[in-house]
Amino acid sequence: MEHAQAVGGRYLVDGLLGHGGMAEVHRARDLRLDRVVAVKVLRPELAADPAYRERFGREARSAAALNHPGIVAVFDSGEGAGPGADLPYIVMEHLRGETLAELVRDGRAPGPEGALLICAEILDALAHAHRSGTVHRDIKPANVMVTDRGVVKVMDFGIARPLDPAAGVTLTGTGMVLGTAEYLSPEQARGRQVDARSDLYSTGCLLYELLTSRPPFRAETPLATVWLHLEEAPAPPSRYVPGLPAAVDALVLTALAKEPDRRFADAASMRAAVGRALRELRQAVPAPGTAAAPTAATPTAAARAVSAAPTLAAAVPAPSPAPSPTPARRRRMPRVALVLLGCAVLAGGGVAIASARGGAAATVPAPDLRGKTLAEARRTLQGAGLHVGRIATGDCAVPVAAGRAVCGQQPVPGAGVTRGGAVALRIPADPAAVR
Incomplete structure (x- = not known):
């Protein structure tokens, strides 16, 4: 310029x-x-x-x-x-500071207490935006900055839209999805009407990443990541951060509920839950043999900010308990090694990476998953002692009915798979086809 x-x-x-x-x-x-x-x-x-x-x-x-x-x-x-x-x-x-994405990328996340305090500030800003009739639609670590003075700032309202309390917010065009895959709410991914609770889902994704240094869902392609938002239940953050109290898990999993009605009612309700989680975190004493929740290794602008931030008021009224989604299935790592069983182009394409145990491990026949939803396929595999492996996306050689996601698999139906191993799935390229 x-x-x-x-x-x-x-x-x-x-x-x-x-x-x-x-x-x-x-x-x-x-x-x-x-x-x-x-x-x-x-x-x-x-x-x-x-x-x-x-x-x-x-x-x-x-x-x-x-x-x-x-x-x-x-x-x-x-x-x-x-x-x-x-x-x-x-x-x-003009702001001087660092985005949350930069802090996480560089291994300088602010630690659990800092993450909750930053989340509270984000929710304050969103509550104001929502009261003013605006939903952000692209909350993510790259769009939140902690300034050198310790102020948390929400940025980039490029895809924000006016909020219609009666009808929600529609996307720019029918079926058009705007947002970032790792933080996209299920209703955004489906091209449905969006309201303020979509921002709460994205804030839950952001908080999850601040706590664990990873987003709740990530796959090899953005489209496959979107499918995980639609179909997979997230693992509780305490799986990756031993010592996190139950209130933190409940906060995050409620924000990440697939259906908006199962999330917090508004930003103020979620902020109240953040306050309760923060108080429980401060009172928690790690159980014997568990590691304390990690904190930032070196002082950063974010760490200075959260250490100086005021304690959330204890008198904030509690929202009605929201049902938490079922915890994600536990993926078992093999004891000896991951064995690459093969890479084959299916009728719909796809690649399989299965896990195997050393020795004469038992094998089971791969069930026929074609024509099933991802949720049905996952339950079927769990019943057979298997789990979902890589999910590939693209055109399907055989048409599938609306909501019937799986159009191919590897290994093929009937092939032997080591018990505890994975079956890769092929799904259509259009996430809006899934109900």
């Missing part, structure tokens, strides 16, 4: 702060008010697309309508950036 001319005749750009798939963010000086700001500019290759220009403008309008210390402030917007002086731009407050 050219620096010679001030953007909009007012903002003198002096450096690149970062970039993403949609825009670049530059450091600039506001010549009128003599302050440092951040100028977000739509990429030139996207500016000719009306849909991207509308989405970019929506971010400015959505964020500018919100006035909360936990939401990045928008000062101005317009058109006139770039070499041709025709690119749309948004002027925002």
